[in-house]
Amino acid sequence: MFITELRKTNKILFLLVLLYPVYTIAFAFTKFQVAPFYVWNMFSLPQNSNEEYRFYDVYINDQRVSTANPLNYFNTMVFEHGFSYYYSIKEETNYTQKYAQLKKLTNSIGLNGDAYFNRLFVREDQIKKYPAWLKSYYASKLNIAVNKLRVEELTVKYSDHCKPTLVAKKLIFNE
Amino acid sequence: MSEDYSIARFRPLITRIAISLCLLSLAARAFYHDLSTQLVAPPLFRVDYNVTYWLLKNSFLDNVIIYNNTFSLLFRVLLFTVGIALVIFPLQRWLAILFAVLYFFEVNLLCIHVCFTPHVLGGFVIIVWAFCVRSDRSFSQWWQALRYYSCFIFFSAFLWKLSSGALTDMSHGIAFTQEHYAQFLYHYPNSWFGAVIQTCLQHPAMIAIVEKILFFSQAVFCIGFFTTKYDGLLIFCMTLFLFSISFAGAYFFYELAILMMTFIPAAKYTPIVGRFPILNK
Numbered sequence: 001m002f003i004t005e006l007r008k009t010n011k012i013l014f015l016l017v018l019l020y021p022v023y024t025i026a027f028a029f030t031k032f033q034v035a036p037f038y039v040w041n042m043f044s045l046p047q048n049s050n051e052e053y054r055f056y057d058v059y060i061n062d063q064r065v066s067t068a069n070p071l072n073y074f075n076t077m078v079f080e081h082g083f084s085y086y087y088s089i090k091e092e093t094n095y096t097q098k099y100a101q102l103k104k105l106t107n108s109i110g111l112n113g114d115a116y117f118n119r120l121f122v123r124e125d126q127i128k129k130y131p132a133w134l135k136s137y138y139a140s141k142l143n144i145a146v147n148k149l150r151v152e153e154l155t156v157k158y159s160d161h162c163k164p165t166l167v168a169k170k171l172i173f174n175e
Numbered sequence: 176m177s178e179d180y181s182i183a184r185f186r187p188l189i190t191r192i193a194i195s196l197c198l199l200s201l202a203a204r205a206f207y208h209d210l211s212t213q214l215v216a217p218p219l220f221r222v223d224y225n226v227t228y229w230l231l232k233n234s235f236l237d238n239v240i241i242y243n244n245t246f247s248l249l250f251r252v253l254l255f256t257v258g259i260a261l262v263i264f265p266l267q268r269w270l271a272i273l274f275a276v277l278y279f280f281e282v283n284l285l286c287i288h289v290c291f292t293p294h295v296l297g298g299f300v301i302i303v304w305a306f307c308v309r310s311d312r313s314f315s316q317w318w319q320a321l322r323y324y325s326c327f328i329f330f331s332a333f334l335w336k337l338s339s340g341a342l343t344d345m346s347h348g349i350a351f352t353q354e355h356y357a358q359f360l361y362h363y364p365n366s367w368f369g370a371v372i373q374t375c376l377q378h379p380a381m382i383a384i385v386e387k388i389l390f391f392s393q394a395v396f397c398i399g400f401f402t403t404k405y406d407g408l409l410i411f412c413m414t415l416f417l418f419s420i421s422f423a424g425a426y427f428f429y430e431l432a433i434l435m436m437t438f439i440p441a442a443k444y445t446p447i448v449g450r451f452p453i454l455n456k
Contacts, residue, residue: 002316002319002323005316009316010312010316013313013316013317013320016320017323020324020327021327024331031224032224032225032226033224033225033226033227034226034227035227035286035292036279036283036296038294038297039331040328040329040331040332040335041335041339042294042332043341043347044336044338044339045339046339046340046341046344047344047350047354048346051350051353051354053353055361057358064362075209076426077289077291081290081291082217082289082290082291085219085221085290086290089219116233119233120222120229120232120233122219126218127218127219129218130218130219133215133217133218136215137215140208140213141208154358154361156357158353158357161353161379162360162372162373162377163360163373164353164357164360164364166361
């Protein structure tokens with residue numbers, strides 16, 4: 001068998017092959033990950049089809065730019081995921097509490113958890129830089145001068161499954 | 176199967192194909208300014224509970240690779256140069272190791288700084304390791320392990336859906352499509368593609384059935400753990416799954432398709448090498 005052959009001849013690979021499933025199962029309980037060993041659990045939760053969906057419209061110099069591109073999911077990723085993350089940590093007051101338990105644990109075993117984990121948090125001043133960065137990122141990406149950047153959050157709900165109708169519109173920032 | 180090292184005879188060809196495709200995907204991202212080194216000093220980052228990201232963030236490597244313009248450019252040039260050199264000299268181990276390390280930094284620093292980990296990169300980032308080993312035996316073993324890895328990805332994805340409830344949720348498929356097309360349908364309801372999507376959305380039962388078939392096409396990968404006889408079927412299932420999920424999710428997840436290479440038997444490379452012997456030297 002492949003695995004017994006590996007045990008005799010290729011110890012590193014043997015360990016990797018054996019540990020990967022164990023690690024995936026452990027993730028279900030610990031939520032710890034070690035990139036690039038991904039856990040393939042995306043889209044596995046039930047979804048409600050009657051939900052409201054939120055997306056962000058970007059206007060550069062008062063013209064809407066499309067953030068979606070079927071051939072380039074990174075385009076959307078940099079924007080959509082980065083932006084919703086920005087939005088969540090901007091609003092979330094106890095964001096730095098997330099690693100509190102870990103800090104406590106590392107401190108308790110004599111390691112300086114504070115020093116280690118502090119660099120893993122986005123600081124207040126970094127959050128404030130985000131809108132300006134988005135401007136310079138788009139300027140470099142689209143190779144145009146970005147004088148004005150406006151981002152709106154739109155909430156839509158589907159009527160008869162196929163037509164999204166506007167429920168709410170919110171201005172996120174206008175730089 | 177375990178004693179068969181015949182795939183190693185085609186190592187130069189396999190290396191060339193895989194690394195060329197990897198470079199193509201990198202070039203596509205470079206074209207859209209979406210390499211980790213093209214993010215223009217992003218202020219936000221996200222490490223979550225990912226130990227690798229913690230180590231990388233605390234290694235201060237991001238200060239050099241992401242935030243320093245000169246080094247960013249150097250890193251990018253080095254990544255492509257080493258990749259191209261590896262395509263030319265596929266048996267040079269040190270080039271393969273260097274490329275694997277550079278690609279590892281590229282992918283992980285990108286994920287940290289775009290605040291999201293796209294799983295589609297899980298193919299290339301692991302496959303490049305197979306080219307770092309010395310002996311023919313090791314290469315064959317790595318390649319076989321990658322085949323099992325591919326089976327594991329799809330089969331574990333099926334098990335997650337089974338245990339978390341997506342498999343039995345009949346509105347999962349329609350919600351997935353609605354979510355990914357919300358912006359497009361809102362802005363372009365009258366476009367021809369919008370009409371196609373709307374027609375699909377009007378048939379929720381059909382979407383649910385198609386989605387469940389796709390989920391079961393992931394379950395088929397279980398066969399891959401026991402036999403190589405049905406690898407053709409697995410390639411078909413992977414193609415079906417990636418294309419359909421790309422259609423429903425509004426993005427083309429082409430990078431994960433590299434894993435199909437691990438299901439191609441050694442014999443299939445023989446005619447290519449017979450016709451173009453230079454590709455395997």
